[in-house]
Every structure is written in structure tokens, then in C-alpha cells.
Amino acid sequence: MGSELMFFFETVISGVMAGVMYALVALGFVLIFKASGIFNFAQGVMCLFAALALYDFMAPGGWIDRLFGITLPVWLAIVATIGVMIVVAWLIERLVLQHLVQQDPIILFMATLGLAYVLEGLGDILFGSDVKPLDLGIPQGASDWALDTLGLYVEKLEVVAAITGAVLVTVLAIFFQRTRIGRALRAVADDHQAALSVGISLRTIWVIVWSVSGIVALVAGIMWGSKSGVQFSLSLIALKALPVLILGGFTSVPGAIVGGLIIGVGEKLAEVYFGPYVGGAIENWFAYMLALAFLLFRPQGLFGERIIERV
């Protein structure tokens, strides 16, 4: 293979890695939006919060250490963090959503805006605001196998991230397609009234979707944190998820994934190949330009339901 082509592939692969993370954040959005029509501004902060909790449970001087004099091994810390995210979901339903059931979407959106600040503040108070290196024992550095056999430079972390993302999406797909709760989730997404009439409890469903979104956020937080440390700027990847949603459609799970990949790969390629002509930093605005183009020509996104008023 020519080195030109090789470079192209390496760029694409690192784009895929970024794309997987955008996709995961977007997936959290889509789940909540489908089930409750709420645009959850706090999704990015949930990633941050989950990563902070996970780090804290394993760190000397963290809460578990201070309370019980031990630090948790990685897998237990992950289980504990999942527990925390479920409690957070439950509290959000109890303290916020439950009281706003019949309100306009804009009010619910404002509520999640507030929620984002509360969670961020809570994360700061509980876990501190310094940058924390998250080390879960995910292999670092270049994959020797890829280097030797293909001659490609591929980060091991990127491979792990891509595989984890794929597994997570598959498990979620089975969960949604094959179980009663999954079906109930889809039912609620489709028609609230009809769902109520067959005895599905909206409140339970909301706790479940927020929990699942919390777990998806944790996975995204782990990957981002492993790459560049757990820091408060993590909550800003929520902003990158917005163009992903516009591309993929707000209600489409496959859309979130494909949208994430397109933006991840697209911005890396644009940076590498067009960056030099416009002075670089394309990565910062490429996603938004693409989203803008989509808003003009295909506002429902690639996979979103067509916006047609039924008469």
C-alpha cells in the first residue's frame, strides 16, 4: 500500500474512534428523546459525572477509601457507578420529571438545563475539579498487530473503544427488540396514551431510559476519560452530539450511530486534507457546518421520521 493511502486509512480510523464517542453521547440523547420527548441537555454532564464517580471509587482518598478504607477494583467500581447512575435517574424522575409531566417540551428542556448545572456542581463538590487520569487497564499505545501485518498505526484504545461501542449497541438492540421492557419502551415512544391503556407505567419507563442513558454515558465517559483524562470539558462533548442528532434524526438509534461516525470521520478527513488551505481548526466547526447544511436540505435527518402533518 502506498503511504498516501495508508495515511488516509489512519485518519479514517481515528475518525471512527471519535465518531463512536459522539455516537454514544447521541445515543443517550435519542433514548430519552424517544421515550419522553425531552431534549436532555444534561447528557454530556452525565458522561462527566459517571466518569468522575468511577475514578473516585478506585482512587485512594476517594469516597469509598475515606468511608471504608478500601479502594474498589475496576469491575466493582463500574458496577457501583452503574448503581449511582440508576439512583441519579430515579432521583431525576422523582424530583424533576414527575412534577413536569404535562408541561411543554421547552419547559422540560429548561429543567434539563438546570439539571446539567446541578450535576456539574455536585460532581465538583463530591469529587473535585482537577483533571483525573482514568486508568482501567485498557491497553495503550499502538497495536503491534496492525503495525506488523497491515503497516497501519492504530491506537489500541481506539480498537477497544470501537468494539465496546459495537457490543453495547448490540446488547441494547436485543434488549429493545426481545424483552418486555424493551417493547414497553418502544410503545411509550410511539404513543403515550395507548401505552398507558395497556398498563405500562410511564414513570417506571422514564427511570429505565434515564438509567440506560446513564450507563451509555458511563461508557462514553470511560472512553473519553481514558484518552484525555476526566475533566470538566468532558461535558462539552454534548455540544458535538447536537450536529450528530441533526444528521441522524432525533428519534433514530441507527441514525445516532451512523451520524456519529460520519461526523467523526468527516471532521478528521476535512482537517487533514482541507485544513492546510484554510488555516486549520476545521475540526472545531465542521460538524456544525454539516448540520446546518442538513437543516437546510433534509431537516428530519438521515433516518428520522419524516415531518409530515397528518390530516
Place this chain on the structure above:
Amino acid sequence: MNQEHTGNDVLLEVHNISLSFGGVTAIEDVSFDIRTGEIRAIIGPNGAGKSSMLNVINGFYHPQQGSITYKGETRPQMKPHHAASHGIARTFQNIALFKGMSTLDNIMTGRNTVMTKNIIWQALYFGPALKEEREHREFVEHIIDFLEIQAIRKTPVGRLPYGMQKRVELGRALAAEPDLLLLDEPMAGMNVEEKEDMCRFVLDVNEEFGTTIALIEHDMGVVMDISDRVVVLDYGKKIADGTPDEVRANQDVVDAYLGVSHG
């Protein structure tokens, strides 16, 4: 015509129900009962408050006054979740199916209240959940056979013709093995043949499973044919209540339907 299996015990009774939306009065001081095993029709001109009454019974609407006695327990209002888990299933006037889901999945959602495996357990461990899934699938296949909709099992219901959607919606309600089935205009917009099929299903459900049915319907022929007793609403008030023959002979009912001005 089904008098023989109509017992005298009352399954549900509404007492002095009044319901209004802002200034609009939808129901005014209406009382009637539904006996176990009967087909009870609710009729009346457009806007009479029929659908509102069904919504009160399954807890979608909360009346400002009155009470509801269901299976011996009296409450000022029902809650949808409580109604569903205590055997009240329903269909809607404007079909409310899960449009993106297949016929099979739609009917499976009807099993929701009967599927009892703990939700947390399900989330943690797929095994038992998948087994439970298979058992309920069998039941749903029976319903599909009963309603003669095998051919559309896997079709997303949004693509089905109107008459078929109505049938699937009935299937979803039946999947709950309800004690009380509320049908809001199950035959509206159907051609003669589809209507005959639907009539047959309703009668079969009532006779074979002994399900009590409350039915809203505009087609007088159908109503008089299949119902045991009829309650008539007009402008939110009850104007008649009795057997089809009694109701047919009632002057107020005739006036209401002929549009005689209300004094």
C-alpha cells in the same frame, strides 16, 4: 340475545359522574351500571360524551364529581395503570396503535400486565425474561388465529389498512385477558363485510370468554343486534337506559337522533 349468561352482579357502576373541560361540560350527572357478562352499548349523537365516559372508566379523565365502583371498590376516579392491571382493557376511537411496531409486537404489549417477571430482574438477566417471552408469545398466537390475522403478523401496523388496524387494536386489548373490555366505535369507517367480521369477534369474545363489554357504536343496526342493554347519552346527560327494544321505543331517544331542539 345473550340474556342467558348475563348474571345480575354488577361489575362496574358509575355514580353521578360530572366532567367538564374548562367551560365545556362533557358529562353531567350520569349514572349507570355494567353487569358481569353483558354487552353494554353506550350510544348518542356526536359530542354526547360517550368517549369521555370510557376515558373516565379507564382513568384517562378524572371527573369533578361522582364516583366509580369497580369490582366492589368505590373510588372518586380511576388511574390508567390501576385500571389496566385490574382487568380493564380498551380500544380507541382514533386507533392508537404503536405504529412502528409489528402486529405481533403490538399484541404482545397487551400482555404487559400479565407478564409478571420483575423488571430489575429482567434488566439484569436475559434468560428468564426470554423464557417468559416465549410463553406469552404462544398466547398471542392464539389471539392472532382467533382474529384471523396470521398473514399480517410481522407487518408494521402503520402500513395496514384501517379495518385491519382496528382488528389488531382489538387483539391488543384481548391479550390482557380483560374482565371488562371497552370498545370505542370498533366498527366505525368499516365496510359491510368488515363490520360483520368485527361483530362476530365481539360476540365470540363475549360468549366464549365471558368477557364483559362496553361498546360505543353509531350503527344502530349493530347496536340493537348485539347488545344486552343500552344507555343513551345526549349533550352529556343520560336520556335513556334499558334493553334495545325499550330504548328504541323511547321518545327522547328518537328526538335526540332526529335533532329535535332541546328545551
